[in-house]
Amino acid sequence: MELDEKKYLYLLFILPLIVLLFLFNMYWKRKKQKEFGDLDLVKRLSPESSVFKPVLKLVVMLLAFAGLILGLVNPKIGTKMETVKREGIDIVFAMDVSKSMLAEDVAPNRLEKSKQLVSQILKQLGNDRIGIVAYAGSAFPVLPITTDYSVAKMFLQSMNTEMVSSQGTSLDEAITLSSTYFDDKSKTSKLLILISDGEDHSEGAEAAAEEANKLGMKIITIGVGTEKGATIPLKRNGVVESYQRDNNDEVVITKLNKPSLELIAKTTKGGYVNGNNTKEVLEYIKNTLDNIQKTEFEATQMADFQSQFQWFLGFAFVLLFMDVFFLERKTNWVNKLNLFNEDK
Known part of the structure; x- marks a missing residue:
C-alpha cells in the first residue's frame, strides 16, 4: 500500500482531542446535575435520557472523521504487476x-x-x-x-x-x-x-x-x-x-x-x-x-497503484448521515437489554 498525501495523517491527532472534549462535557453535565439536585431524582425526571446513545454518537463521529482523513491521505493499493x-x-x-x-x-x-x-x-x-x-x-x-x-x-x-x-x-x-x-x-x-x-x-x-x-x-x-x-x-x-x-x-x-x-x-x-x-x-x-x-x-517490476480514497469518503459520509438519526433518548429494544444497567 502507498499513501499519496502522508501530511494529512497529522489530522488524526484531532480524534483524541474530540474524546477529551466529550469526557469533559460529560463531566460538566454530571457536575451541573449534582448542583441541580439528587442524581437519582434527575434521572427520574428525564427517563428517556440514554447513557448509551451519546457514546454511540461519539464512536460514529470518530469513525467518520477517521474516514475523511484517510480519504485525504488517499491510500493506493497495487492491483497489477507488470514487467x-x-x-x-x-x-x-x-x-x-x-x-x-x-x-x-x-x-x-x-x-x-x-x-x-x-x-x-x-x-x-x-x-x-x-x-x-x-x-x-x-x-x-x-x-x-x-x-x-x-x-x-x-x-x-x-x-x-x-x-x-x-x-x-x-x-x-x-x-x-x-x-x-x-x-x-x-x-x-x-x-x-x-x-x-x-x-x-x-x-x-x-x-x-x-x-x-x-x-x-x-x-x-x-x-x-x-x-x-x-x-x-x-x-x-x-x-x-x-x-x-x-x-x-x-x-x-x-x-x-x-x-x-x-x-x-x-x-x-x-x-x-x-x-x-x-x-x-x-x-x-x-x-x-x-x-x-x-x-x-x-x-523492473512496477506496481500499478490505484487510489482508494473514494471508499473511505463514502464510509465517512454514510456514518455522518446515520448520525443525524441517532437521538440521545433511549431506544426501546436497547432499553429492554439494559446494557448499562440504566433501569433500577
Whole structure:
C-alpha cells in the first residue's frame, strides 16, 4: 500500500482531542446535575435520557472523521504487476563550465546555449540512461547515471562557472571522469557528448580519447562559440563590471577551438557538430542515436497503484448521515437489554 498525501495523517491527532472534549462535557453535565439536585431524582425526571446513545454518537463521529482523513491521505493499493523492459544506451553529458563559457558570441552566452542544447536533446531521448559531468580546470561529477530526466534537468539548470574552483579547460579530465560512469562489463552502448568551446589548457586530451575508445566509448563533440572569438564579461547583478584579463593585464579573447574538438571525436569514431545551430545539433544527435545499437539494460517490476480514497469518503459520509438519526433518548429494544444497567 502507498499513501499519496502522508501530511494529512497529522489530522488524526484531532480524534483524541474530540474524546477529551466529550469526557469533559460529560463531566460538566454530571457536575451541573449534582448542583441541580439528587442524581437519582434527575434521572427520574428525564427517563428517556440514554447513557448509551451519546457514546454511540461519539464512536460514529470518530469513525467518520477517521474516514475523511484517510480519504485525504488517499491510500493506493497495487492491483497489477507488470514487467517493464528498457532498451537504450548510456549517455554522459560533459559540460564545460570554465569562465570562457561566459563569452557572449553565442546568445545569450556559451554556457546558457549549452544548457539549452542538452535540454533539447533530453526531450528526444527515449529509455536511455544519462549522467552529467561538469569540468573546467578539473572535472566534477554532477549527476550519476539515471533514467530520471526531470532530475537531470534540475541539475542542468543549476550549473554555473562557480561550481568548479580550478579554472581553465581540462578536456582530458572530463573524458577520464566520464568514462568512470560506464560499466566496463556491460554491453550497453556508451556515448559521451562533450560540449565546449574547445580551449584546452591541459595536455593529453587525445590520449584520454584513445583510452575511451578502448573502453568502447564513442564521443560526440559540440563546439559552442565562434572562431572569431569574444571577450569574457564579468557581471554583478546582471551588469558588466569588467572583462576577464590575463597575467599581462590584457583583455582575454576566447575563441572556439574547432580542430581540438574534431580530433577528440575522430579518435573514437565519433563526430563533431556546430553547437551554434540548435536544429543541426538535434538532427545530428538523432541520426547518431538511430544508428547506435540499443541493448536491454533494465527489467523492473512496477506496481500499478490505484487510489482508494473514494471508499473511505463514502464510509465517512454514510456514518455522518446515520448520525443525524441517532437521538440521545433511549431506544426501546436497547432499553429492554439494559446494557448499562440504566433501569433500577
